[in-house]
Amino acid sequence: MLGFLIRRIIQSVFVMLAVALIAFMMFRFMGDPVNSMVAETATTEERDAVRERLGLDQPLYVQYGRFVARAATGDFGLSWRNARPVSTLLAERFPATAELVLVAAGLSLVLGIPLGILTALRPHSVSTQALQLMSLVGISLPTFVTGILLILIFSVWLGWLPSFGRGTVVDVGWWSTGFLTLSGLKALILPSVMLCLFQLTLIMRLVRSEMMEVLRTDYIKFAKARGLTNRSIHFHHALKNTLIPVITIFGLQLGGLIAFAIITETVFQWPGMGALFIQAVSFGDVPVMAAYLVLVSLIFVIINTTVDLLYAVLDPRLRVEGARAAH
Amino acid sequence: MLRHLMMTAAAATLFATGASAETLRFATARDVYGLDPHAVTDSFTNIFTHHIYEPLVRYDAELKIEPALATAWEVIEPTRVRFTLRDGVTFHGGETFGADDVQVSLMRAVDPKSPLRGNLPGLKAVEIVDDLTVDLILEGPTPLLNNYLTNIFILDKGWLEANNAVAPIDASQGEEGHTTNNANGTGPFVLESRRPDALNVLVANAAWWDTPVHNLTRIEHTPIGSDATRVAALLSGEIDLIEPAPLQDAGRIEAAEGVRMLQNPGLRSIMMGINMGDSLVDGNVDGNPLKDLRVRQALYHAINMDLIRDRIMRGKSRVTGSLIAPEVNGYTEEMDARLPYDPERAKALLAEAGYPDGFAFNLNCPNDRYVNDEGICQAMAAMLAQAGLEPRLVTEPRQMHFQKVDNRQVDVFMLGWATLPMLDGFSVLSAMLATPGGEYGTFTPAGYSNPRVDELTKAVATEVDPEKRNAMMIEALMLAKDDVAWLPLHQQPLSWAARDTVEVPQAADDLVRLWYARVTK
Numbered sequence: 065m066l067g068f069l070i071r072r073i074i075q076s077v078f079v080m081l082a083v084a085l086i087a088f089m090m091f092r093f094m095g096d097p098v099n100s101m102v103a104e105t106a107t108t109e110e111r112d113a114v115r116e117r118l119g120l121d122q123p124l125y126v127q128y129g130r131f132v133a134r135a136a137t138g139d140f141g142l143s144w145r146n147a148r149p150v151s152t153l154l155a156e157r158f159p160a161t162a163e164l165v166l167v168a169a170g171l172s173l174v175l176g177i178p179l180g181i182l183t184a185l186r187p188h189s190v191s192t193q194a195l196q197l198m199s200l201v202g203i204s205l206p207t208f209v210t211g212i213l214l215i216l217i218f219s220v221w222l223g224w225l226p227s228f229g230r231g232t233v234v235d236v237g238w239w240s241t242g243f244l245t246l247s248g249l250k251a252l253i254l255p256s257v258m259l260c261l262f263q264l265t266l267i268m269r270l271v272r273s274e275m276m277e278v279l280r281t282d283y284i285k286f287a288k289a290r291g292l293t294n295r296s297i298h299f300h301h302a303l304k305n306t307l308i309p310v311i312t313i314f315g316l317q318l319g320g321l322i323a324f325a326i327i328t329e330t331v332f333q334w335p336g337m338g339a340l341f342i343q344a345v346s347f348g349d350v351p352v353m354a355a356y357l358v359l360v361s362l363i364f365v366i367i368n369t370t371v372d373l374l375y376a377v378l379d380p381r382l383r384v385e386g387a388r389a390a391h
Numbered sequence: 392m393l394r395h396l397m398m399t400a401a402a403a404t405l406f407a408t409g410a411s412a413e414t415l416r417f418a419t420a421r422d423v424y425g426l427d428p429h430a431v432t433d434s435f436t437n438i439f440t441h442h443i444y445e446p447l448v449r450y451d452a453e454l455k456i457e458p459a460l461a462t463a464w465e466v467i468e469p470t471r472v473r474f475t476l477r478d479g480v481t482f483h484g485g486e487t488f489g490a491d492d493v494q495v496s497l498m499r500a501v502d503p504k505s506p507l508r509g510n511l512p513g514l515k516a517v518e519i520v521d522d523l524t525v526d527l528i529l530e531g532p533t534p535l536l537n538n539y540l541t542n543i544f545i546l547d548k549g550w551l552e553a554n555n556a557v558a559p560i561d562a563s564q565g566e567e568g569h570t571t572n573n574a575n576g577t578g579p580f581v582l583e584s585r586r587p588d589a590l591n592v593l594v595a596n597a598a599w600w601d602t603p604v605h606n607l608t609r610i611e612h613t614p615i616g617s618d619a620t621r622v623a624a625l626l627s628g629e630i631d632l633i634e635p636a637p638l639q640d641a642g643r644i645e646a647a648e649g650v651r652m653l654q655n656p657g658l659r660s661i662m663m664g665i666n667m668g669d670s671l672v673d674g675n676v677d678g679n680p681l682k683d684l685r686v687r688q689a690l691y692h693a694i695n696m697d698l699i700r701d702r703i704m705r706g707k708s709r710v711t712g713s714l715i716a717p718e719v720n721g722y723t724e725e726m727d728a729r730l731p732y733d734p735e736r737a738k739a740l741l742a743e744a745g746y747p748d749g750f751a752f753n754l755n756c757p758n759d760r761y762v763n764d765e766g767i768c769q770a771m772a773a774m775l776a777q778a779g780l781e782p783r784l785v786t787e788p789r790q791m792h793f794q795k796v797d798n799r800q801v802d803v804f805m806l807g808w809a810t811l812p813m814l815d816g817f818s819v820l821s822a823m824l825a826t827p828g829g830e831y832g833t834f835t836p837a838g839y840s841n842p843r844v845d846e847l848t849k850a851v852a853t854e855v856d857p858e859k860r861n862a863m864m865i866e867a868l869m870l871a872k873d874d875v876a877w878l879p880l881h882q883q884p885l886s887w888a889a890r891d892t893v894e895v896p897q898a899a900d901d902l903v904r905l906w907y908a909r910v911t912k
Contacts, residue, residue: 107830110509111797146425146587148571156587212619219627227623228418228615229589333615335589343421343588343616346759348790 072372076365080358084135087357088128131354140355145347150355154337159239160230161336164328165321167256172263173314177307179264180271185298187276199265207324211258211331218254226251228333255332259324263317270313274306308375315371319364413910414609415893417903418621418630422588422614427570428544429500429507430560434811437542438902442593442610443483444544444576447474447493448537452896452907454718454814456537460488460545460577469532469855470515476523480600482547483574483581490519495548495557497527505559510812511539512830532853534860535813542812550575579603579906580610588614606909625650625888631910632895634903636888638705638762644888653887656709658716658899659809661761663771663878664823665690666752666802667838673783673802675751680744681802682838687875688730689740690803693778694771695732696880703766707884714808714819714868716882718899721816721864726872729879737778751781755804757792762883764805799837806834807883811900816864820848824871839876843867 115121119130134141140150183192202210219227231247233240242248278284279302287297326338333339337356344352423436428444441449447461463475480488494517501508513530520526529536551557554569574582579601580593593610595603613630615621618637624630626647636644641652666672667682680686696710712729715722741749754775756768765786772784782803786792795801810818825831825848826840847867854860871877885901895908 107509107833108797108827109830114506146571148425148587153587212623215620215623219629220623223627226629227627228620228629229613331617331620333613333617333620335586339588339616346788346790 068376069369069373072369076369079365080361081132083361084132084354084358085128087354088131135355135358140358141351143344143349143352145344145349145352150351153340153352154355154359155238156240157335157337157340159241160334161322161325161329161338163242163252164255164259164334164336165318165325167252168259168263168321168325169314169318171256172260172267175260176264176267177271177310180268181275181298181303183268184272184275184279195268199268202261202265207258207262207327208331210261211254211328214254214258215331225254227254230334255328255334258331259321259328262324263314263321266317267310267314270310271306274309275302278302278305312371312375315367315374318367319360322360322363412609413607414611415607415905415908415910416611416613416629416631417905418613418615418624418633419903420614420616420618420621420635423591425571426574426582426585427556427560427568428546429496429505430568430571432506432510434809434900434902437812438904439591439612440544440574440576441578442580442905443574443578443582444546445578446542446544447476447540450541450814450898450900452898452904454898454900456541460493464537466855467526470529472527472529472533472536473520474525474527476525477600478523480577481598482550482577483596484547484550486547486549486575488545488547488577489522490525491548492545493517493525494519495551496545497543499546499551499557499559500543502559507543507559509830510542532855534853534855534857535815535817538813538815545577546570547575579605580607583609604907604909605905607905610905622888625890628890631893632887632889632903632908634887634901635762636886638707638884638886640888641705641707641886649891650888651891653885653889653895653897654707655885655897655899656707656716656882657809657885657901658718658811658814659761659807659883659901660711660714660716661764661767661805661807661880661883662714663690663880664796664801664804664806664834664836665876665878666799666804667836667876668799669838671750671752671802672800673751673753675781676746679838680746680750681752683744684875685740685744686746687878689737689744689778690775690780691730691875691878692733692737692740693775693780694878694880695774696729697732699767699770700881703763703770704881704884707886708762708881709884710881712872712879714823714871714877714879715810715816716899719810719814719816721819721861721868723865726865726868734774734778741779747779749779749781751783753802753804754782754784755792755795755801756784756786757789757805758786760789760792761805761807762886767880768805796834803878806877809900814900816868817848817851820844820851820864820867824848824867824876836876839874841870841874841876844870 119127138151142148143150143153179195183195186192215227218225226247229251230242231251232245233242233248234244242252284297284302287301325336326342328334329336329339330342340352341356344356419435423439424431424433425436426440426443428437428440445459447459448456449459451457460477460480461474462477465473467473476488476490476493482488497511497514497517499505501511501514513533514527515530516528518526518528527536556569560568560570572585577600579596579599581596583592583594585591591612595608615624621633622636622640622644625633625644636652641654644650644652665681665687666679669679671679671681700706700708700710710729711727713722713726741747754768754772756764758765768784768786772782775782796804796806808819808823810816821831823834824844825835826845827835831848844867847863851860851863851867854863885897885899887897889895892911893908894911895903895905898904
């Protein structure tokens with residue numbers, strides 16, 4: 065186990081370095097931010113002076129080396145767009161994205177698993193057909209379309225929920241939370257529904273197919289023959305075995321939620337890291353873009369490693385094999 | 392009796408507090424780049440900080456210059472202008488406004504490290520004559536001094552020193568400054584709170600020196616990046632005023648109850664620059680056909696601006712033959728005349744110039760800077776193709792487009808110019824028509840150099856007599872018009888939307904001045 069962990073950590077470091085390099089290289093071709101930072105009427109001399117001050121005239125490897133050295137200490141420099149340290153910006157925005165992703169992930173699990181079980185236990189009922197249809201729509205419609213539709217129905221027509229922003233947030237230490245106010249909770253609803261839709265349909269279908277598969281296995285048949293209650297069979301035996309691959313997929317998809325949050329944050333003006341990234345892209349704010357990529361890669365790497373470890377913990381067969389191999 | 396009195400008093404208090412709570416919720420496409428008025432030259436950030444800070448002289452709702460923190464000015468010598476400052480003005484923090492604040496603020500703005508120094512060219516020093524009088528020492532006669540000063544805001548010397556903020560911050564280096572998220576000005580509104588990219592809240596300054604035209608007690612500004620969400624927020628009642636309102640939603644907003652569009656012609660003139668260098672960036676013939684005046688005229692004749700106005704701009708732009716808008720000093724009606732749309736004439740001119748089969752060239756446009764920029768360019772590419780040419784359309788984000796323009800890696804390229812903050816034709820002469828060199832010619836197309844235009848530009852820079860100055864400016868602009876150095880298109884429309892209960896003037900410079908706004912019931 066320990067050996068596995070160490071190997072994974074070393075691999076992760078290489079992955080992070082590669083990501084840093086790619087982030088750095090790609091954004092060499094993003095365009096010149098100097099034009100956004102000087103007056104329309106600035107002279108060529110003034111623009112060159114700014115370029116020099118930003119270090120944009122240094123050779124590539126020097127810029128990359130500086131970048132990695134500083135990134136390792138969490139210093140991603142100053143945002144070119146609003147003159148504040150990138151790490152501060154990210155820390156400010158992280159709670160917004162984290163809360164959104166948490167609620168969306170929670171929703172997709174809380175709704176997805178029961179719905180999946182329902183459709184698995186009653187594969188031919190009307191409700192199952194309806195849910196299958198809705199899940200097809202959920203997967204096919206682009207997320208921003210669902211978002212705009214939600215805004216149209218719930219904000220413009222019905223006026224029940226806000227169409228943008230986080231509502232009133234309360235600062236708990238350095239974490240700004242929307243959970244403690246009514247307007248914060250209301251503002252969370254539409255964006256998290258929009259974000260969870262894809263994940264929800266995925267989990268639902270996965271649980272359904274896994275469960276149907278498990279219900280066909282021999283040990284379930286024997287349990288039925290033995291006279292165990294349906295409830296005990298479905299929820300005690302079948303479900304546990306169903307959930308292992310679901311958790312794996314869910315964990316891997318969690319990174320995808322963070323990525324999709326960019327679109328949700330843009331549509332709902334949610335002040336999270338995704339919105340920050342998009343603004344940085346249109347401005348050409350390289351420090352923020354690079355920092356965001358590195359941060360998200362780090363999150364992905366941590367999640368994937370955790371899922372792998374969790375998998376080994378959950379599935380005893382892996383543990384035993386591992387032990388045998390060690391001998 | 393007492394009870395009666397108390398009830399009346401209670402009722403009166405109720406009315407008093409009820410009547411004065413006017414909140415304006417305002418949404419824009421993006422947030423300001425910080426609250427330091429000297430840290431970045433962005434007109435949106437500038438007009439926002441104008442609610443908190445003030446300049447010595449300011450533009451009113453009709454874009455005329457009027458006294459603000461200075462009540463009078465006098466040219467003592469060509470290089471020395473004396474400003475009399477307003478008495479009895481206090482900053483939001485309670486400090487008294489005086490000559491030392493003006494000196495520190497102006498020198499901060501023109502500091503070599505300040506991004507704003509290009510906005511106040513020619514200021515050498517500020518001398519304090521007494522507590523309410525300052526002398527501005529200039530490099531030479533500066534006829535546009537007041538125009539420049541409308542953009543330079545005054546901060547309090549003591550506050551800057553106490554917060555270690557006397558040195559200007561540049562967005563490209565240095566520590567984060569106190570002035571980025573904190574503000575202390577003399578203006579009509581006080582900063583209550585700022586959450587970057589989420590919410591900025593301003594409250595009315597009860598101690599403002601001027602008599603408010605507005606009746607606002609509170610302004611809540613939210614940036615909403617997505618066009619659709621911003622419109623939805625207006626329609627759902629969460630927002631009172633949006634800027635900009637996307638043109639394609641104009642019909643929807645007009646049709647909805649309780650909201651309306653505010654649309655007027657704006658200052659910003661959109662035009663195409665033409666590469667007159669020795670070779671095309673991406674051509675298929677020897678040399679550069681665009682050097683020939685007939686070829687440039689052919690391009691001009693090939694474009695049908697009326698159609699573009701009606702189809703792409705929904706009838707809202709003002710087609711023009713001039714590089715500056717009518718509100719800008721130096722405009723004459725003669726300049727406004729366009730070469731008519733005449734594709735046959737265009738083909739004839741091309742044949743005459745030796746290109747009967749046309750030629751290929753790049754048509755460079757941004758896709759996220761001007762109103763419908765990409766749509767306009769797509770239409771133009773089609774029109775030019777109809778005239779027998781082969782334009783290669785290149786549309787890209789502003790970062791990349793302006794980088795190419797800077798490096799002259801473009802053939803026919805789009806540019807918009809509002810002449811802000813000067814509102815004077817000299818801005819076009821110095822930045823777009825003069826031969827590149829020193830502080831001139833930042834955007835002048837490659838290869839364009841007209842000695843008479845250069846001569847006139849230098850003369851206009853220092854001529855203080857307005858009549859002589861205008862005559863020279865008009866001559867230079869007409870020369871450039873005949874040269875077809877730039878191909879003028881239109882003045883792009885302003886497009887805001889507001890609830891019917893909100894009254895706000897829409898000045899041609901597209902800047903929202905909420906100290907003129909009123910919320911009615």
